[in-house]
Amino acid sequence: MPKITYVEHGGSEHVVEVSTGLTVMEGARDNNIPGIDADCGGACACSTCHVYVHRDWVEKLPAREPMEEDMLDFAYEPDPVRSRLTCQLKVTDALDGLVVQMPEKQI
Ligand code: FES
Numbered sequence: 001m002p003k004i005t006y007v008e009h010g011g012s013e014h015v016v017e018v019s020t021g022l023t024v025m026e027g028a029r030d031n032n033i034p035g036i037d038a039d040c041g042g043a044c045a046c047s048t049c050h051v052y053v054h055r056d057w058v059e060k061l062p063a064r065e066p067m068e069e070d071m072l073d074f075a076y077e078p079d080p081v082r083s084r085l086t087c088q089l090k091v092t093d094a095l096d097g098l099v100v101q102m103p104e105k106q107i
Pocket of ligand 1: 025039040041045071085088
């Protein structure tokens with residue numbers, strides 16, 4: 001199972017295994033990791049599952065769909081390069097080792 005590292009804004013790290021087919025958001029939710037609210041339940045309609053992807057991973061992830069781009073405008077302090085909505089990131093074996101950092105707060 002792919003391992004994903006979630007880093008809280010304060011620096012606490014959570015390394016968890018997430019089943020393929022789930023989303024990065026669901027991996028956080030199912031492991032009770034704080035910092036990802038996911039208010040809309042994964043419908044790409046709230047932006048509260050926002051994270052900053054580690055720089056080493058930016059190019060390895062599938063590109064953002066237009067809906068994710070639009071919704072990121074409503075996220076807290078989005079970064080033009082590193083920001084992603086975790087409900088739009090499907091976990092695959094290729095994501096093993098992914099590192100994401102939560103923002104200071106969700107909206
Ligand atoms: Fe609402 Fe991702 S959970 S946009």
